[in-house]
Amino acid sequence: MISFTVMALVFGVVFLAELPDKTALAGLVLGTRYRASYVFAGVAAAFALHVALAVAAGSVLTLLPQQIVHALTGVLFLGGAAVLLLKKGEDEEEVRQPENQSFWKVAGAGFMLILIAEFGDLTQIMTANLAARYDDPLSVGLGAVLALWAVAGLGIVGGKALMKRVPLALITKIAALLMLALGVWSLWEAVAG
Secondary structure (H helix, E strand, O other): OOOHHHHHHHHHHHHHHHOOOHHHHHHHHHHHHOOHHHHHHHHHHHHHHHHHHHHHHHHHHHHOOHHHHHHHHHHHHHHHHHHHHHOOOOOHHHHHOHHHOOHHHHHHHHHHHHHHHOOOOHHHHHHHHHHHHHOOHHHHHHHHHHHHHHHHHHHHHHHHHHHHHOOHHHHHHHHHHHHHHHHHHHHHHHHHO
16 A cells, blocks of 8 residues: 655655756756657656665665766766767757657667666665665655656756757757766766765
8 A cells, every 4th residue: 555645755855855966967968859758768767767676675775886886977977978079060950850869769868877877876775765764665666756757857848948948059068068077076976985
């Protein structure tokens, strides 16, 4: 049986913790370049997997070596920044055409980005701790996954809305610089931690 109190509590905690995180930025970046529903499908699947792992593993996930997680995240963000900066200019209408990117390619990119970048993240560890504390894996899992999907959806929709007002080339440069900064920060955490 689902406890709506536990689910609401977990939703609120995870939503607020994830909102300023890199997930919203990743969703925004992907949302400006690809079909939103494809991006969301991949991101949502990755978050569902993360929550399932967190709930199943409980507090064991807090023992993962953070240096490895930070190093992988850093490399992923640096690679993403390089791809954005080295990509030839594209016509905005061309980017918006869904037939240019298959569902599996776009959803797979979103899935892999979130799968790696969010592994061992604060919200995953928090979800594991909440699952251990409340001993209600279904309520905790539902609250956490709905919160993560909400944050991802806000980032993706924000990316689409932003593209209507700001030139794609400028969005791409800013996103690349932010990804570069996140990559450097993650690698610094890997080395310093």
